[in-house]
Amino acid sequence: MTDPSATAIPPRLAGLPSWGPRPTNRDVELVPSTDWSGDVVTYDFPGVEVGVATYENGPTGCTVLHVPAGARLAIDARGGAIGMSNGFEYFAHAICLTGGSVYGLSAGSGVADELRARGGNRGGVDDLQLVSTAVIYDYSARETAIHPDAALGRAAIRAAEHGRVPVGRVGAGATASAGKIDYARTELTGQGAAFARAGEVRVLVVTVPNPVGVIVDRDGEVVRGNYDAERGERRRLEGDYLAAIERAQQPRAERGNTTITAVITNVRLSDRELIHFGRQVHSSMNRAIQPFHTALDGDTLFALTTDEVDLTPSVPAEDDDAPVNSIAIGALASELAWDAVLEAAR
Template identity: 60%
Template sequence: MTLAPVSSFSTGVPSNPDLPLTPQPSPGRGSVPFDLPGVYVGTAEYAEGPTGCTVVHVPAGARTAVDARGGAVGMSGGYDFNHAICFAGGSVYGLAAAAGVSEELLARRGNQVRWDELQLVSGAVIYDFSARDNAVHPDAELGRAALRAAREGEFPVGRCGAGIGATAGKIDFGRAEYTGQGAAFGVFGSVKVLVATVINSVGVVVGRDGEILRGNYHSGEGARRHPSVDYAELADAPAVMGNTTLTVMVTNVSLTDRDFAQVARQVHSSMHRGIQPFHTSTDGDVLFALTTDEVELEGLKPAGFGALASEVAWDAILSGVE
């Protein structure tokens, strides 16, 4: 679907206090099953936006490596250990959704605030206002709803959760196309890895054969073009703002902190194959890598594991635009 150009925002557009908002389920077009016991995923949306949030909940907690790139990162927390990750639309205002997840987890712990009872939540946001004319954004109530909807072993995909208003190929807003969130799960012996991503990039989505699958659609030509062609034509044009790809990787592999951080960077870097360009000055790309520390790598070095996880990440990107 090709979007109409958005050149400016009028004043007085409706926001959350102006509407009787009620969190709604956000199932998408289906889900990707995964086998990582103790990992739960939930989504919720405000159809009035549309905008939404996606929560990955690990009640036992998980060591975390964070790789944030680009010139427009919107993130809260960024802890090296987390009980939940919250992705949301609404740009900086959507960071309130992560606060709602934190509040819900506090309530579930009976409001216990001893040091060892604290629940850590990190969040990141996409700018999804470019395709709509309102200021509705995920808030604490929507974050709570997404956590309450979390289920084990299923990751919703398509236009749902944080990806309901995501778009790609925004060399010009009029040539952008809707994307969503995608997920893929890989099993390599005892090693398991889940990668899910919300694609809201300035770049286009590229298939394994080099075909441009989503974004930068030229209606006059009836075709999608690689952004490099348009950059050559628009060298003096202002940059289009509001782009971000958010990714979460969950594995059962136990690695040292140093090796785990390097694998996170490796996987995040690999995603440039499926999104071109990636990590631009107007992108706020963030990858959270979580591990449940259940198995050791045997016969496989961390770089090899990173290579396998990178292929799963590309599958997740493609899943988001099916």
């Protein structure tokens, strides 16, 4: 029986990778592209800017979330293939999400260089611009070895503006993909985002799903990944694994997976609350990505707060450190994270 999601959403197969010699940054003239005529998610979060830059002849790119005044930061990193640099688990001025695997980490240095220049190249401790970077492995879904570099990072932060997040095959999501049980069944995803405002509270999520798992909508249907062209259907991975186990065959999955996410709120959270806020949102994403946090994934979520809005829940006096705020905001952000993943898969 054909999965209805497969007929509703046309397949977007990534194609089989070639592991032979490939052009890299030194072989072509690279021009960062910061223009985007595709879909965007709009948001209203003063003091938060988002910029993207893409090397179209990759294609690969980076996405920067910039908070000029800075924001407190907690990081939740899981899985067996994490790619991250400068994981400042207390404060950030910018988060750089990028392709290019470990080579793409240099994009974050470009972001930091640009911010340092804006500050007059001062070297005092209080002048340091803190940039944390996380990468996806996107080489399996393209024919080049071009990677985001410092020039692309500088272009992304220079393009950062308030109010819109480009979504689709752009920035860090230019060649993201999902459902890599078999490269022949892998589908391209992209970059996704979602925003909500409730009273004075604001939450913005930006994500790049590049998992070994498939992407699942709220009806439980697989919408990206593990597309079987012969059957004309998408399906979850566990059925393939169960069949392999029953036949005493080696279950398979391809390498090169990671989902990277940034979630920012303006709600004041204690250090403890911010850590658990990040964990709550990251854990919730297994509803949209199945399976998630595997040994072949390097999932990383950056949780930030600008501490601008105080919520005053009624809690017992003897329990005034109860993490009620993080639970409430985490519930909202968790739904937005699902929305953002689905936006990337659209």
